[in-house]
Amino acid sequence: MSTTLTVVLLVALAAGWAVTARLALLWWRRLHTDPLTGLANRDALARAFARARRRGLAVGVLLLDLDHFKAINDIWGHAAGNLVLRHVARQLAFHACSHRTALPVRLHGDEFAVQLTDLPPGAAGMRLAEQHAREVAVAIATPVAFGVDQLAVTGTVGAAVSPAGEARLGALLRVADQRMYAGKARRHADPSAVRGWVA
Incomplete structure (x- = not known):
């Protein structure tokens, strides 16, 4: 040859x-990955959770649901809604950059999650997860410019923490979801309350 x-x-x-x-x-x-936001998707979350569980790490999950997102889509259209979703994704990605074990995820629609890996055990881990939840609620609460309008973005965050290597992802998401909806209910009961609740 x-x-x-x-x-x-x-x-x-x-x-x-x-x-x-x-x-x-x-x-x-x-x-x-989620095609709209570029964040990890539910499958990536499940894989990361399984890895952390195999390693015996305590894992926290933050569940974020945007407030009044349907109204944004109904009033300004899906282009505005997509802009808001990408804004939230950027804020979650920025938060994850400053916390090396955080994995931001878009679950579906206007629901996001953040997996926190390698938390301390017990109440200390829950306090740290709640601190992350407050940081996330503040980070996303930045108005988004859409044409001449400023779209208010707020959300409610629920937090849950598993004991080291013990919980199942579905169970952890359910607990975070219950806490998130409890936070929404408290805010609706007291309309003067600050937006962006953490539960």
Whole structure:
């Protein structure tokens, strides 16, 4: 075989590997990220939770539900709603950058989660999760410019923490969900309360 033919075959083979690697990365992103926000999706959350559980780590979950999101979509349209969702995603990603074990996730619609890994056990872990929840509620509460309008963005955050390596993700999400809705109910009972509750 000539040297030229060998070089051509090696270049073709390398190009094929590059294309295959690129396609694999694209498929991985489609499987594990939300296409609108670029955050991890529910499947990625389940995988990260399982890894933390196998390692015997205490895991916290923050569940964030945006307030009055349907009204934003109804009044300003889905373009405004998508802008708000991307804003929240950026704020959650920024929060995660400052907390190395946080994984921000878009679950569906206007519901987001943040997995907190390697928390201290017991009440100390819950206090830390609640601190993260307050930080998230403050971080997302920045108005979003849409044309000449400023869209108010607030949300309610529920927090739950598992004992080291013990809880199931579904159970943890249910507890965080119950706490989030309890926070919404308290706020509706007292309309003068500050928006962006943490439960």
